[in-house]
Amino acid sequence: MSTLFDAMWAGDDAVVRALRDGADPEGRSGEGETPLYQASVQNRPAAVRLLLAAGADPGRASGTDAVDLPLCGAACGGHAEVVRALLAAGAAPDQEEEFGYTALAWAVRLGHTEVARELLAAGADPGRPGPDGLAPLTAAARRGSPSLVRALLEYGAGRDRRAAAGALDEARRWIGVDMAAVLRRGLLDGGDGGGGAGDTYEAVVRRVPEDGGITVVVELLRADGAPGRGDERQTGHAAIATLLEGTLGLPVMPEELAGRALRCGDPEQEDWTTAVAALTERAGAADPAGSSGTSVVSAAATGWCADPEPLRRAFGARVLGALPGGGADAVEVLRGLAARCAEAYQSADARALGAREPALSAVVALGRLADPGAVPELLGLAGHPDPEVRQQVGAALAGLVPGGDAVATGVLVRLSRDPVPRVRDWATLALAELPDDTPVVRDALAARLADPDPETSAEAARGLALRQDPRAVEALAAILADGDTEGPARETALAALDHLADPRVRTRLEWTLPRGR
Template sequence: MHDTHETHETHNAHDTNDTHGTHGELFAAVFGGADDTLVRLLRADPAGCVAALDGEGRTALYAAAVGDRPSAVRLLLAAGADPGRACGEGGADLPLCGAASGGHTEVVRALLAAGAEPDLREAYGFTAVAWAAVQGFAETLEALLEGGAGPDLPGPGGERPLVLAARRGSAAAVRALLRHGAGAADPGGREAALAEARHWLGRDVERELREGLAAAYGDGFETVVRRTVADGAETVAVELLRDGTPVAGRAAGTGHAAVATVLEAALGVRAGYEELARRALRCRDPERDDWREAVAALVALPVEETFQVAAVWCRSDDEWRRTLGADVLAELPAGAGGRSRALEAVRAVAAALTAPGPPGLVGAVVRALARHGGRPGDVARYAGHPDPEVRRLVANAPPLAAEQALGTLIALTKDLDPVVRRTAVAALAATDAAEQRVREALARRLRDGDDGVAAEAAAGLARRGDDRAVAALARLLARAAPEGAAWARAREAVALIPRGPERSALERVPGRRR
């Protein structure tokens, strides 16, 4: 666990008043994202700007890298800045490491493209990969490894990146390293990472962080704890404050169960059903890596045995164990255990639900019904669930596209949640139904406030040869964010328009200026 205030990110808020005289404007432009000013200064004195140092001996390129200013980084590199130039006290700081420590993936890619050496070390033995691993930045790791960085080069204390990512509790970072061969040529490397993950299983991460900070800095500080959940993982950050000012901090993920499960799969180690269940049930969140990886591992076990275990869990008195059982059934191959038996198990769970039902359990039931051939009515009954994710799952379930359920699907195209509407419109557009009520339902969404919804509706009408798609696509191509999902979908839909003047005109519509 590393102190967050000892990373490069500390310098994001560096006081520009400390910069050397005439270069104050340069660093202010970098920190403030004033690219027009930076361009003017670079035109006037490119060599001077590239060579300039702030009051702590750091270059403008380093400042842009740690401040996550990719446009400034590119401007400075174009002006001749050396992407591998170390700076700071004793030449301890490298731009690539600064960017990696903050998870600034676009900056990392720009520096690598300009020739930055991916495996250079800076102070305390850190490489860029070690920084990204210890902070759990999976996308940044991908960029570094794709750029030629070694997946097994040791970081501080001789620890491999796989061990650092495992300690962080980041399953995504571990997966990124494994994809690039981490530990494959390092005897015992993956086993060491697995041992690290298992060491943290069941431990109270917040308490460990608190105790570590107390041992390092003593008592007498105000303590602030922040928990954030994103992309299937939770991060716990503990900060020490004195008079409201941060003094030190440490952060870690809580996905050690997911990390252990991922590494076990890589090593061919089989965890038992109850152990995997414990890992999922400990987090009680079907959207978290700890749950999802456990389900994936369960589904990889012998199908019939797994079906039998999941069916037993579906009859449990515990809501979360029933959720896990239904979730496992939803991931098993269609017809696993015999289609009628699978449906019987899921319908038994559904029958025991009291409306509206817990979102996680209902969502698992909907997906399992869809996987194993549930009737349209089995799924449609949940279309009014208060949780939008459940309604999205309902809209996306194949049984709802059946003729007898089209009314429910059409109703979901008017949902208040744009993601639900987008899913329902896309599902309706993909059906083979050509009847008038389907066309009219799609036409009503052509001017939806969400461009993604409108693009799906236009694609559905274009597929049916409905002329109303043409004007809608022209409008979307002209106003939607260029290269965004809605713009791209509209472009795809143009190909559904018959060749002729209208299609040619659409192909020439200029995108909105950035």
């Protein structure tokens, strides 16, 4: 057995040699640990498959008391590929180890959504309580992970209305709570952090953007700086409450949903996007008072767009842009907001967050509604100091600019020279989509063929191919021969081949293989 365990540390080829030389895949170390459990905990998917192929039992417990399951060990670490391998080999998704923990119970409590999805797809019970008595949905709500809650709902956890209501109560309980303070207090109350009595502690707090929100990580350090105890919790409780209210069919006032979005303050986080989605869904239903859902939500969003608070204006814009069918009224409100933002970004507070978010949200919303009447307002924000706003202006103008608009063409040419690659990429795409075929457009596209950003150069080549410009041919050949074999630039180049009129040239480029392959 020492040979096989030594091989585990030496690499997968060493494992192959040890098994070929007769090492027992079901043997145990002096501490009773099995090779399969060790490989599962260490996230060694190739070694796991080798051991399984050699006859290791995926359901055999490890450890001195034989209580640790490979599936649970992999779930604790969030090792999704190992979990897939164990399940494919016949591991029971709901097998319990010590204290009644299953792999799903571990995955939910530790925030490993991909692992949870693998287990649920393999038949793990989405309603089975953990050893603490909490249903998975409630445990996921306490954890603060919207993606875990979504996964459980997709696999039927919401059919138990009592469990869903309990999870909703749990999520609401944590909305707006100072999570760092709660975790620190829990760590101090739960033990001495590994030090002796009377130790003093420094609490180190990290806020990690992940899973559509923020994970708060708190660690206590001893007086000498050595790590003691630690804990973490996600903060997507507002999004979870909104999801569960929708599952239970509970009405929520638009202002309450707006408050949840504004509390997180980030249009990319789940608390914000889930509130927008909930209002969009409500817009498709009848209001209890008899008004249409669209009119109620639209009226609220229109009011938010005129609010003195910048983030509230941004939220209103995102909602209007997401409403089913949009509508002329929404476009006019958003055009007005964009015009005000264009005037404001040149003021003294142009670098403040408040000057950025309404402008960005107005551009995103107008891009989604795709009304050509909004082109002047979009052009007015093309010089915004924030590169993401400029990038979204290029994206919004793609396919929207009418033929013969020299002003819009000039703005896109300027954006195609922007110092930020993503801005150049989207502006070049918008140039490629212009209905005009003029020397100004062709030369602007040709100037981007040698762009250091491969996606920008691919869009330029596509734009020239659309116009049957011979300069596209060698540019496309270079991308197909020398570029990333799996990146978006190659996909754009392959799509551009359909626009080449000469069948011989098209065939030659279709047969251009990456060099060295």
